[in-house]
Amino acid sequence: MRQAASVWVVVLxxxxxxxxxxNLVIQLAELVGLFFVTGGVCLFLAQRAVEIAHQGWAFHAxxxxxxxxxxxxxxxxxxxxxxxx
Numbered sequence: 001m002r003q004a005a006s007v008w009v010v011v012l013x014x015x016x017x018x019x020x021x022x023n024l025v026i027q028l029a030e031l032v033g034l035f036f037v038t039g040g041v042c043l044f045l046a047q048r049a050v051e052i053a054h055q056g057w058a059f060h061a062x063x064x065x066x067x068x069x070x071x072x073x074x075x076x077x078x079x080x081x082x083x084x085x
Contacts, residue, residue, distance in 0.1 A: 006045040010038065035067050 022030070046052055 003049060006049065009045065010042055031068070031071060035064070038067070039063070 043052070
């Protein structure tokens, strides 16, 4: 698989859980689950492309922070914008 195709696989896998109504607890559980699924897909694709170096705690802390920060637009749209009826 080419590297560009690998990027599209990761992007499309991150769009799987959209357009459904869920409560906050289910959404947080889904966020954690999708973090590990997306990380597994990325790890699989990276192992096929290059040799993986050992990563310390800082790398994993940054990936959690980035994953959570990419979820902020959806959280803002869902909980902070009030629907006008």
